[in-house]
Amino acid sequence: xxxxxxxxxxxxxxxxxxxxxxxxxxTLYPGFGSYTGIVKPLAPYxxxxxxxxxxxxxxxxxxEGSLFIGGLLLVFTVLFPIxxxxxxxxxxDHLAQGRGPGKIYERLSHLGKFSxxxxxxxxxxxxxxxxxxxxxxxxxxxxxxxxxxxxxxTLYFSSILKTRPQTKE
Amino acid sequence: xxxLGKIKELKALRDSGDLTDEEFAQxxxxxxxxxxxxxxxxxxxxxxxxxxxxxVFWVKPQKKPTTKPLNNDEGxxxxxxxxxxxxxxxxxxxxxxELAATNPEGKEWDIDDSGPDITYAIHLNDREIFTAPSKGxxxxxxxxxxxSQDLSLFNTSVSVEGIIKAALVxxxxxxxxxxxxxxxxxxxxxxxxxxxxxxxxxxxxxxEWWCYGDTWNEDRDASRPDASRGLKRLRxxxxxxxxxxxxxxxxxxxxxxxxxxMLKKLAP
Numbered sequence: 001x002x003x004x005x006x007x008x009x010x011x012x013x014x015x016x017x018x019x020x021x022x023x024x025x026x027t028l029y030p031g032f033g034s035y036t037g038i039v040k041p042l043a044p045y046x047x048x049x050x051x052x053x054x055x056x057x058x059x060x061x062x063x064e065g066s067l068f069i070g071g072l073l074l075v076f077t078v079l080f081p082i083x084x085x086x087x088x089x090x091x092x093d094h095l096a097q098g099r100g101p102g103k104i105y106e107r108l109s110h111l112g113k114f115s116x117x118x119x120x121x122x123x124x125x126x127x128x129x130x131x132x133x134x135x136x137x138x139x140x141x142x143x144x145x146x147x148x149x150x151x152x153x154t155l156y157f158s159s160i161l162k163t164r165p166q167t168k169e
Numbered sequence: 170x171x172x173l174g175k176i177k178e179l180k181a182l183r184d185s186g187d188l189t190d191e192e193f194a195q196x197x198x199x200x201x202x203x204x205x206x207x208x209x210x211x212x213x214x215x216x217x218x219x220x221x222x223x224x225v226f227w228v229k230p231q232k233k234p235t236t237k238p239l240n241n242d243e244g245x246x247x248x249x250x251x252x253x254x255x256x257x258x259x260x261x262x263x264x265x266x267e268l269a270a271t272n273p274e275g276k277e278w279d280i281d282d283s284g285p286d287i288t289y290a291i292h293l294n295d296r297e298i299f300t301a302p303s304k305g306x307x308x309x310x311x312x313x314x315x316x317s318q319d320l321s322l323f324n325t326s327v328s329v330e331g332i333i334k335a336a337l338v339x340x341x342x343x344x345x346x347x348x349x350x351x352x353x354x355x356x357x358x359x360x361x362x363x364x365x366x367x368x369x370x371x372x373x374x375x376x377e378w379w380c381y382g383d384t385w386n387e388d389r390d391a392s393r394p395d396a397s398r399g400l401k402r403l404r405x406x407x408x409x410x411x412x413x414x415x416x417x418x419x420x421x422x423x424x425x426x427x428x429x430x431m432l433k434k435l436a437p
Binding site: 007010011013014015017018019021022023029030031032047053055082085086087088089090092093137 | 211212213214215216218219220221222223225226227422423424
């Protein structure tokens with residue numbers, strides 16, 4: 001695959017990542033079990049559906065003092081995927097110049113196992129959706145598949161970069 | 170390796186006799202004339218793309234979610250609301266009625282300057298089939314949820330028997346529905362006005378009707394003045410009787426499965 005095509009995959013992955021982080025990822029329809037009928041007229045704002053983005057939720061977590069989980073999510077769903085894309089782009093530039101992908105790329109390959117954490121975040125999200133009490137419903141919005149697609153595209157890119165012979169453009 | 174390092178390596182090769190002076194000079198010249206490897210700034214692009222997408226979503230106002238994921242065909246009034254099917258039954262009720270500041274004669278609704286206590290009745294071919302389950306209180310606008318529930322706070326059970334408070338109407342060609350609206354007073358009721366529609370012209374979901382003199386318009390006509398006397402606006406809700414469970418679930422914010430279970434238990 002030519003470097004220009006590799007760069008296109010990375011740009012597409014970055015776009016999907018941006019959408020996955022900032023577009024609506026889920027809508028919450030609060031439920032209060034048997035008390036829903038009572039809560040609705042007394043405090044309608046509590047039963048109003050709300051939409052969240054992944055980035056917005058992380059910022060809310062950090063603002064509300066959940067520094068550990070907020071920080072963990074910030075690192076592994078925002079910073080690490082962006083850094084990974086940045087390093088891959090640099091690696092493509094190096095390959096286009098007939099050089100090796102670079103030391104950072106090799107180091108990142110060792111950190112590859114941590115990239116599974118962003119998949120874990122999506123898995124946790126699904127578990128949370130299935131296990132909510134009181135009839136609360138969460139529906140996934142289009143940012144969730146965009147985020148997953150970005151991660152899968154990055155994995156695909158990583159696999160083709162590993163098997164690619166070094167060529168000069 | 171830096172250029173200086175490479176020159177040192179070449180010098181070592183010359184000193185050891187592996188390179189002649191001429192070869193050393195050529196290699197050195199080539200090395201010095203070789204353009205430096207371009208510094209890659211490619212890592213910035215993914216970051217830029219993500220930041221730009223973030224800015225777009227930050228600037229663009231987000232659309233509010235709909236009130237409920239269930240009950241899709243009974244949302245807000247639109248021009249594309251499907252019409253009712255003949256020989257099919259529907260629950261019908263006005264979920265909002267608004268009156269003008271004065272009654273049809275142009276006088277105050279009540280002598281003590283308080284607002285009207287709005288109530289209504291639904292007539293099918295001039296035969297009363299349903300009356301409002303509750304009335305408004307001193308206000309020119311009132312809403313009805315189309316439901317009431319018997320709540321036992323002691324055992325927190327909810328009974329859904331007769332929970333829908335609406336007229337059950339079968340759609341037949343030529344039938345007319347009339348909504349009579351009045352201000353409910355202790356002494357004498359004040360007629361506010363009436364709205365008539367053919368049952369075959371009803372639309373599923375919500376449709377909002379505005380009164381302009383003797384005519385009614387679906388949705389507000391901003392080019393005409395709103396009614397200044399009597400009945401001003403009526404929002405009609407039509408629910409497919411086969412989707413009773415979805416309606417109850419949406420109004421009470423309960424999971425559909427739970428409502429279905431409750432209805433099954435109550436079925437004779």
